[in-house]
Amino acid sequence: MNMIDNALGVHAQALSVRSRRMELLGLNIANSDTPNFKAKDVDFKSVLQATQTSSLSITNKGHVLLTASGSPDGEMYRIPFDTSFDGNTVEMNVEQAKFGQAAADYQATLNILESRIGGIRKALRGD
Amino acid sequence: MALEDIFSVAGSALNAQTTRMNTTASNLANAATVAGSEEGAFRAKRAVFKSILADQMGDSNAGGIKVEKLIDDPSPIRKMSEPGNPVADKDGYIYLSNVNEMTEMVEMMAASRSYQNNVEVVNTTRQLMMRTIDIIKN
Numbered sequence: 001m002n003m004i005d006n007a008l009g010v011h012a013q014a015l016s017v018r019s020r021r022m023e024l025l026g027l028n029i030a031n032s033d034t035p036n037f038k039a040k041d042v043d044f045k046s047v048l049q050a051t052q053t054s055s056l057s058i059t060n061k062g063h064v065l066l067t068a069s070g071s072p073d074g075e076m077y078r079i080p081f082d083t084s085f086d087g088n089t090v091e092m093n094v095e096q097a098k099f100g101q102a103a104a105d106y107q108a109t110l111n112i113l114e115s116r117i118g119g120i121r122k123a124l125r126g127d
Numbered sequence: 128m129a130l131e132d133i134f135s136v137a138g139s140a141l142n143a144q145t146t147r148m149n150t151t152a153s154n155l156a157n158a159a160t161v162a163g164s165e166e167g168a169f170r171a172k173r174a175v176f177k178s179i180l181a182d183q184m185g186d187s188n189a190g191g192i193k194v195e196k197l198i199d200d201p202s203p204i205r206k207m208s209e210p211g212n213p214v215a216d217k218d219g220y221i222y223l224s225n226v227n228e229m230t231e232m233v234e235m236m237a238a239s240r241s242y243q244n245n246v247e248v249v250n251t252t253r254q255l256m257m258r259t260i261d262i263i264k265n
Contacts, residue, residue, distance in 0.1 A: 015259075016129070019129040019130045019255075020129050022129070022130065022133060022252065022255070023129040023130070023132050023133050023136070026133040026136050026137055026248050026252070027136050027178075027190055029137075029140070029244050029245060029248055030136050030137055030139065030140030030191065030192050030245060030248075031140070031176070031178045031192050032241055032244070033143075033144075033147075033176050033237070033241060034176040034177060034178050034192060035175065035176070035177075037178050092240075092244065096244070099248065099251070103251050103255060106255050107255065107258065110255075110258055110259060110262070113262060114262055117262060
């Protein structure tokens with residue numbers, strides 16, 4: 001099992017972060033007309049940093065664990081370009097663009113996973 | 128798993144936007160109604176949305192959206208002198224609804240665009256989900 005985990009690398013985790021991001025963006029789009037709703041997004045870089053730094057072990061009391069800013073799952077409130085009358089920070093054009101991008105990112109990660117799994121399958125079959 | 132949750136989020140949004148469309152339709156249908164008193168006159172309704180938190184949704188662990196309440200449009204009721212009208216009050220006035228057709232048409236277009244956006248979200252998510260399932264094939 002460990003071998004498969006190694007072969008898939010960070011991409012299996014990446015896929016779940018990507019789908020979490022899609023969910024948040026979907027939530028933003030759904031709440032585009034809700035008064036006082038604040039749009040959220042996942043900062044992929046900070047999540048990646050968090051997974052990398054947590055793999056470091058503390059061997060000395062002087063070591064300080066670096067954690068990414070914001071919440072541990074990388075969720076952050078979006079800063080809107082314009083303020084709106086009802087306190088809602090969802091900007092539909094921004095959300096649509098981000099959602100399209102997130103879908104493309106998800107497919108990219110999926111493609112990488114597909115090829116890795118193809119490789120494992122080839123190795124197992126041995127032909 | 129997160130991808131399935133998008134369906135419930137977008138689904139609740141579709142529901143809420145449908146309610147908004149229904150309110151608009153009701154407002155437009157009642158635009159020409161008259162009444163014999165100011166209190167009895169028809170007032171345009173507006174749907175107010177509220178987002179629901181994850182733990183209020185029951186099984187699913189995603190949030191969503193619902194119609195919190197319907198409020199009356201606060202714009203004033205117009206009265207008109209029409210003594211021949213059977214519903215007119217003792218001074219001969221009838222009271223018109225405060226529905227503004229222009230506002231309602233804009234509201235209807237906004238609701239329909241939001242609906243389309245959410246349908247698009249569902250479609251994209253469905254495609255991604257099918258592709259994810261396809262990994263284990265062949």
